[in-house]
Amino acid sequence: MWPYPKVLAHRGGGILAPENTLAAMRCGLDHGFHAVEFDVMLSADGVPILMHDDRLGRTVAGVGGVADFAAEQLLRMDAGSWFGPQFAGETVPAFAEVAAFCKQNGIWMNVEIKPVPGFEVETGKVAAETVLRVFQPELAVGAPVTALPLFSSFAFEAVQAAQQAAPQVPRAFLMDRITPDWRERLQTLHAVALHTNQKHLTLELAQAVKAAGYGLFCYTVNDAVRARELLAWGVDGFCTDRIDLIGAQFAG
Ligand code: G3P
Ligand code: MG
Secondary structure, eight states: OOOSOSEEEETTTGGGSOTTSHHHHHHHHHTTOOEEEEEEEEOTTSOEEEOSSSBTTSSSOSOSBGGGSOHHHHTTSBSSTTTOGGGTTOBOOBHHHHHHHHHHTTOEEEEEEOOOTTOHHHHHHHHHHHHHHHTHHHHHTTOOGGGSOEEEESOHHHHHHHHHHOTTSOEEEEESSOOTTHHHHHHHHTOSEEEEEGGGOOHHHHHHHHHTTOEEEEEOOOOHHHHHHHHHTTOOEEEESOTTTSOTTOOO
């Protein structure tokens, strides 16, 4: 039901490195994390890059929407300085580059498709095509699902587009609050898991998702006591910002 790692480093390296950068992936790895979650968005010219916010300003200096800039510009932008001077010059990475890095270093990926509103289908499709390219050797030999990333998105249409473009790459649906249509949504997507906000999860909902045979994953769990509770409820995995407090081998 959940053949994947239990604890994932959120956005690469949690609170220890600038989110959604290669430095973050390295930081997670240095802390023993071989499993990561990060966000994928499209540039104006349709290149998938790592980015959480759809507007510049927080992690990358500047103004305007991410979708207003071509990849050539975005990939030169500094995504590290906001976090600390030691990360100055750490650029916005391309999804393909990060996927290759993770593959080389044995880091399993939960790829959150984070479309700019209006680009749901295109983002899901392009993210899926990128995975098909990077993981072509694994797909060709029918490697186990643990050798492939897991897609997720709050945008139903984005997951659907990924499903259409790469049906053999597993998918999850992300819901902040689990709404009554969760079962139907997962069935339509042939999803393997439901990803949800730990803040709103109840024991009853957790039990219902598990009884239906799905994996259950929570974001973002930064407290060990809460992590233990969720695991006791049957939650299979979670991502954390506190990779300094909650280790990859967290036993619950
Ligand atoms: O994928 C789980 C989590 O990352 C979703 O929320 O806003 O941190 O991308 P956010
Ligand atoms: Mg995310």
